[in-house]
Amino acid sequence: MGHVDVAHVEYTLPDGRALLGDLSFRVPEGSVTALVGPNGAGKTTLLRLITGELRPDAGTVAVSGGLGVMPQFVGSVRDESTVRDLLVAVAQPRVRDAARALDAAELAVMETDDEAAQLAYAQALADWAEARGYEAETLWDVCTTAALGVPYERAQWRSVRTLSGGEQKRLVLEALLRGPDEVLLLDEPDNYLDARPVVRAQLRPVPRLRCRRTRAREPRARVGRGSRRPREVAHDSPR
Numbered sequence: 001m002g003h004v005d006v007a008h009v010e011y012t013l014p015d016g017r018a019l020l021g022d023l024s025f026r027v028p029e030g031s032v033t034a035l036v037g038p039n040g041a042g043k044t045t046l047l048r049l050i051t052g053e054l055r056p057d058a059g060t061v062a063v064s065g066g067l068g069v070m071p072q073f074v075g076s077v078r079d080e081s082t083v084r085d086l087l088v089a090v091a092q093p094r095v096r097d098a099a100r101a102l103d104a105a106e107l108a109v110m111e112t113d114d115e116a117a118q119l120a121y122a123q124a125l126a127d128w129a130e131a132r133g134y135e136a137e138t139l140w141d142v143c144t145t146a147a148l149g150v151p152y153e154r155a156q157w158r159s160v161r162t163l164s165g166g167e168q169k170r171l172v173l174e175a176l177l178r179g180p181d182e183v184l185l186l187d188e189p190d191n192y193l194d195a196r197p198v199v200r201a202q203l204r205p206v207p208r209l210r211c212r213r214t215r216a217r218e219p220r221a222r223v224g225r226g227s228r229r230p231r232e233v234a235h236d237s238p239r
C-alpha cells in the first residue's frame, strides 16, 4: 500500500511569483482524495512536486508505494504519438525505459543493419523480457479491448490524436487502475468522460489523489496573487 505526505511545501514560479506557501496534507493509505481549486491555483504544479519532476523551495514530499500518474494533457493529445507511446508513457519506469531502448534499437537495425546493431537489438529484447514488458503488453491488450474495443496488436500503432478525448482518458485510466502502482495521481481524471460514476466506483479500492477544477470559478481578482494555493484537499474515507 502507499501514501502521500506533503509537509510545509513552498514553491515559487520561475517568474518569481510565490505559488504555494506552507502547504501540508497527508493522503493516507486506502483513501481517495480530491484536490480542488480554480484554474491556475497550482494543482498540476503540486502533482509535479509530488512526482519529483519539480523540487519545492522548502518543505518535504514523501511518497510510499509505486506511483502511477495521469497527466492533465491526456485527453487532448494532438501530436503524432501512438497508442503504444501513450501506454508506455504511463507505465512503470523500468517498462518505460526498456520500451524506449527497444524502440531505439529497432530503429538502429532498420537504419544500419550491421552486426553491432543486431546485437544491441537482441540485448534490448532480452531487457524488455527482463523488465516484464511482455506482461505489460498482456495488460495493455485488456486495456485497449476495454477502452477501444480492439486488441493491443491492432490498436498499438494508431495515432492517439485520432482517439476522442474520452477514449484517451479511458485508455490511461484502464492502464493505471489495472496496473501495479499503489498510489495514483490523476490530473482531471473525468474530463471528457461520460461515465463519471463508473470512474468513481473504480477509484475506491486504492489510495488516489485526484485533481479537479471547481465548477464555479472565483473571479481571478479575488484569488490572492502572493501565495495562491489549492483551496481544498478533500478526503474520502476508506471504503
Ligand SMILES: Nc1ncnc2c1ncn2[C@@H]1O[C@H](COP(=O)(O)OP(=O)(O)OP(=O)(O)O)[C@@H](O)[C@H]1O
Pocket (backbone or CB within 6 Å): 013, 014, 015, 019, 037, 038, 039, 040, 041, 042, 043, 044, 045, 046, 072, 212, 213
Ligand atoms: N514554468 C512556469 N513559468 C511561469 N508560470 C508558471 C509556470 N508553470 C506554471 N505556471 C503558473 O503557475 C500557476 C499554476 O499552474 P497550474 O498548471 O499548476 O494550475 P492548475 O491549478 O493545475 O490549473 P488548471 O485548473 O487550469 O489546470 C498558473 O498561473 C501558471 O500560469
Ligand SMILES: [Mg+2]
Pocket (backbone or CB within 6 Å): 043, 044, 045, 072, 187
Ligand atoms: Mg492543472
